[in-house]
Amino acid sequence: MKVTAQPSADILTLLLDGELDASSAIVLDTELAKPDILNYRKVLVDCAKLSYISSAGLGVFISHLQRFQDAHVKLVFFNMQEKVFNVFEILGLDALMTIVPSATEAEAV
Amino acid sequence: MFVPQRFLSLLLPLSLLSWVALLLSALSHSGADPWLGRWPEWATQLTQGIFVLSIFLHYRYQPSPLQGQAFVRLLRRLVVGPGLLALGCVGLHLFERLAKDQPIFSGNGLFFTSIYTLNLGLFVIFLARTNYAWRALVLFRSSTRLQREWTLFEILLGATLLFRLVGVNPPNYLGIPIVVTLGLYGVYLSGHQKWVAYLSQRDKWRAALLQAVLLFGVLVFVQYFRLTQYDPQLIAPEAQYAFLLLTAFFSAFYALMGLLVTFFNMPIADIIEQRRNEILRLQRLTQIIQRGQTSAEVYHILLESAVQTVQAEAAWLDLEPGQARLDAAASTFYHNLLPTQADALREQLKGHELPAGKFITNGLNIRLGVEGGTPRVFRSLLQLPLRGLHYTYGMLHLLKVDPHTFDREDLNILQTFTSQAVLSIENLELVRTSLENQRTQEELKIASQVQNSLIPKNLPTDNWFDISSHSLAAKEVGGDFYDFLHLPGRRLAVIIGDVSGKGVTAAFHMAQMKGIFHSLMQENPLAKTERDKFPVPSRFMAQANAALVHCLEKSSFITSSLYIIDYEQGGFVFARAGHCHTLYYHAMREEVFYFESTGLGLGIIRNETYEKHIKNQFYDYSPGDVMVIYTDGIVEARGDGGAEYGEDRLKQRLEECYYLAADEIKSFILNDLNAFTKGYPIHDDQTLLVIKFKSAQPPPLA
Numbered sequence: 052m053k054v055t056a057q058p059s060a061d062i063l064t065l066l067l068d069g070e071l072d073a074s075s076a077i078v079l080d081t082e083l084a085k086p087d088i089l090n091y092r093k094v095l096v097d098c099a100k101l102s103y104i105s106s107a108g109l110g111v112f113i114s115h116l117q118r119f120q121d122a123h124v125k126l127v128f129f130n131m132q133e134k135v136f137n138v139f140e141i142l143g144l145d146a147l148m149t150i151v152p153s154a155t156e157a158e159a160v
Numbered sequence: 161m162f163v164p165q166r167f168l169s170l171l172l173p174l175s176l177l178s179w180v181a182l183l184l185s186a187l188s189h190s191g192a193d194p195w196l197g198r199w200p201e202w203a204t205q206l207t208q209g210i211f212v213l214s215i216f217l218h219y220r221y222q223p224s225p226l227q228g229q230a231f232v233r234l235l236r237r238l239v240v241g242p243g244l245l246a247l248g249c250v251g252l253h254l255f256e257r258l259a260k261d262q263p264i265f266s267g268n269g270l271f272f273t274s275i276y277t278l279n280l281g282l283f284v285i286f287l288a289r290t291n292y293a294w295r296a297l298v299l300f301r302s303s304t305r306l307q308r309e310w311t312l313f314e315i316l317l318g319a320t321l322l323f324r325l326v327g328v329n330p331p332n333y334l335g336i337p338i339v340v341t342l343g344l345y346g347v348y349l350s351g352h353q354k355w356v357a358y359l360s361q362r363d364k365w366r367a368a369l370l371q372a373v374l375l376f377g378v379l380v381f382v383q384y385f386r387l388t389q390y391d392p393q394l395i396a397p398e399a400q401y402a403f404l405l406l407t408a409f410f411s412a413f414y415a416l417m418g419l420l421v422t423f424f425n426m427p428i429a430d431i432i433e434q435r436r437n438e439i440l441r442l443q444r445l446t447q448i449i450q451r452g453q454t455s456a457e458v459y460h461i462l463l464e465s466a467v468q469t470v471q472a473e474a475a476w477l478d479l480e481p482g483q484a485r486l487d488a489a490a491s492t493f494y495h496n497l498l499p500t501q502a503d504a505l506r507e508q509l510k511g512h513e514l515p516a517g518k519f520i521t522n523g524l525n526i527r528l529g530v531e532g533g534t535p536r537v538f539r540s541l542l543q544l545p546l547r548g549l550h551y552t553y554g555m556l557h558l559l560k561v562d563p564h565t566f567d568r569e570d571l572n573i574l575q576t577f578t579s580q581a582v583l584s585i586e587n588l589e590l591v592r593t594s595l596e597n598q599r600t601q602e603e604l605k606i607a608s609q610v611q612n613s614l615i616p617k618n619l620p621t622d623n624w625f626d627i628s629s630h631s632l633a634a635k636e637v638g639g640d641f642y643d644f645l646h647l648p649g650r651r652l653a654v655i656i657g658d659v660s661g662k663g664v665t666a667a668f669h670m671a672q673m674k675g676i677f678h679s680l681m682q683e684n685p686l687a688k689t690e691r692d693k694f695p696v697p698s699r700f701m702a703q704a705n706a707a708l709v710h711c712l713e714k715s716s717f718i719t720s721s722l723y724i725i726d727y728e729q730g731g732f733v734f735a736r737a738g739h740c741h742t743l744y745y746h747a748m749r750e751e752v753f754y755f756e757s758t759g760l761g762l763g764i765i766r767n768e769t770y771e772k773h774i775k776n777q778f779y780d781y782s783p784g785d786v787m788v789i790y791t792d793g794i795v796e797a798r799g800d801g802g803a804e805y806g807e808d809r810l811k812q813r814l815e816e817c818y819y820l821a822a823d824e825i826k827s828f829i830l831n832d833l834n835a836f837t838k839g840y841p842i843h844d845d846q847t848l849l850v851i852k853f854k855s856a857q858p859p860p861l862a
Binding site for chain 1: 658660661662714715716717719737738739740741758759760761763764765766773792804
């Protein structure tokens with residue numbers, strides 16, 4: 052699992068590459084837990100290369116959800132593979148999080 | 161060299177016979193008894209030669225006089241045996257001198273010759289015993305080469321004996337160099353005094369004394385033969401000069417060398433002994449330390465051994481509290497110091513700006529006040545850290561009053577001590593950790609048993625439905641759960657859930673969820689209608705979510721589905737909180753499908769808005785319908801190439817087996833799952849419930 056952060060003016064794009072399970076969740080958690088992440092207007096998560104997400108991986112997003120909302124930082128997922136989207140959907144997260152098909156739509160949110 | 165035992169047992173009688181023959185031969189020359197006549201010269205030589213040879217051979221094949229390292233015992237026996245012979249010899253000589261003036265003995269060649277021959281015999285025995293005692297000492301821990309050299313020495317000496325026997329009397333220009341060469345060879349062999357190093361200080365004095373006595377004994381004999389040689393009364397044959405001279409010389413010289421070596425060894429014996437004691441102490445330390453049950457014991461032994469080895473006047477051992485693996489309260493060990501005094505010393509050492517690692521300093525001046533006495537001043541300090549592979553466990557400090565008393569050697573030997581101690585500490589730690597692991601394993605086993613008791617063993621039975629269940633945890637304990645509860649009005653509540661994560665944390669939350677289920681599914685006495693006495697599934701989920709806010713970790717969540725089956729009405733209501741979709745076989749339509757419903761997992765939104773995200777779904781069942789409830793451990797189980805089992809495959813399986821009984825449907829699905837995941841470890845807990853509705857029949861009359 053590789054997490055690459057690409058900051059621009061007021062948007063931070065996180066590229067997830069690989070399988071997000073219990074062991075790699077720590078890497079992502081470290082990235083999301085950084086205090087200055089709340090200075091961005093939007094955090095876009097590019098899931099194009101995210102092939103699998105476990106409950107521990109979901110837990111990382113869930114644990115930061117409230118914090119992002121409170122700071123009015125939008126968390127947007129895009130390019131999500133169907134299999135991964137299915138996991139979000141079953142858990143009901145699709146209703147709670149912004150999941151869009153592509154980067155252009157993600158930027159438009 | 162193998163010599164038959166029979167031959168060896170003949171040696172002593174042979175020597176006795178030859179000596180008697182020698183005596184007779186000598187007497188025949190003295191003319192004491194005309195009856196004897198006058199024997200030829202060669203007869204004297206031959207009997208003398210045989211006597212010397214048999215005595216030497218006899219002692220040669222005796223067991224080694226040296227037993228173990230009992231050097232002093234060997235010397236003592238040499239003094240008490242042959243030494244007394246020398247005394248006897250002197251006594252005989254004196255007696256002879258005294259008796260000479262008596263008319264009866266005057267000019268009596270018989271008496272004089274007898275005494276002389278007797279002394280010669282005693283001298284030969286003395287030389288033989290001494291020589292072979294020296295052999296044992298020369299060859300003590302010797303090389304094969306030295307053993308060969310010694311054998312050569314014996315052969316050469318034997319050859320000189322033969323000279324006389326065959327009547328060859330080499331001219332002086334040849335004889336003297338030969339004798340000198342052999343003498344030098346003896347000198348060379350006398351250099352082998354290895355045994356001296358193994359003597360203790362006290363034994364060295366004894367050995368020196370005994371050697372001096374032996375030397376004296378040899379001199380007595382030599383002096384005797386020197387004096388009697390030219391005695392006009394002696395009409396005895398010439399002695400085997402070359403052989404006796406050489407052996408006497410070797411005996412004396414070896415004793416002299418041994419004496420000198422012992423003497424010159426004295427000053428350095430202290431050091432040698434000290435080193436030997438260090439080795440012994442190290443051995444003992446190793447043994448004791450290995451027996452040490454606690455780290456405190458090991459540290460204590462280390463400190464005491466170090467103090468004894470370098471004879472330190474005071475010492476202390478500071479331990480790193482975090483690393484020392486200490487099972488005792490103390491983190492410092494003292495020798496001949498009070499804790500307060502050690503504090504004072506530490507303070508003073510700070511002023512010296514000493515390096516942090518191992519070092520010796522011999523020019524210190526640290527003062528230690530002693531109540532009611534003169535202050536102690538320490539001038540030498542040895543400091544040594546206890547280093548392990550990963551940690552430094554502490555620091556050893558040794559102090560001496562005199563300056564320049566520590567050296568590199570001390571440091572080296574102490575370092576061996578500390579390494580040994582550290583090794584033991586680390587071993588103890590390993591043992592402790594493995595014991596702890598064992599205990600943890602035991603506790604996990606208990607946890608597993610406890611959790612197992614939380615899973616219902618007795619499935620509800622009724623003639624309206626048929627239930628079968630399966631659950632398997634990926635680790636000792638898991639986060640999956642399911643439960644049943646009979647509600648009044650012929651209703652049955654079925655709950656299934658999956659806590660995010662695995663192992664102990666998940667197991668705790670699973671137990672909580674079971675508790676929440678049973679406490680929320682209590683009858684509400686204030687409810688207006690019968691149906692309101694128990695919460696509907698969506699209400700239950702909202703209440704569970706609110707309850708979980710207080711007990712669920714921030715990154716944990718729970719997915720769950722609650723079904724309340726009303727078999728009087730032939731329907732059920734359920735809510736899905738983020739849990740896997742329910743698989744359903746509709747008997748009338750002969751169709752297998754997943755219930756498509758929305759619902760958010762528990763613990764994701766931790767406020768009252770949760771209720772907006774959960775819905776109830778009602779469904780009427782008909783007999784023959786099959787409901788398959790499971791956790792994601794089933795559909796996400798991995799097979800070849802990391803492929804997931806998947807919802808589609810599960811659906812296909814139900815399409816193939818819906819007509820079976822609940823238990824058989826479960827087995828059918830599990831067999832397929834096992835075939836799919838064959839050889840791969842399960843990485844998530846698996847739970848599978850199969851409920852098959854049967855045709856409504858009236859309850860049996862009681």
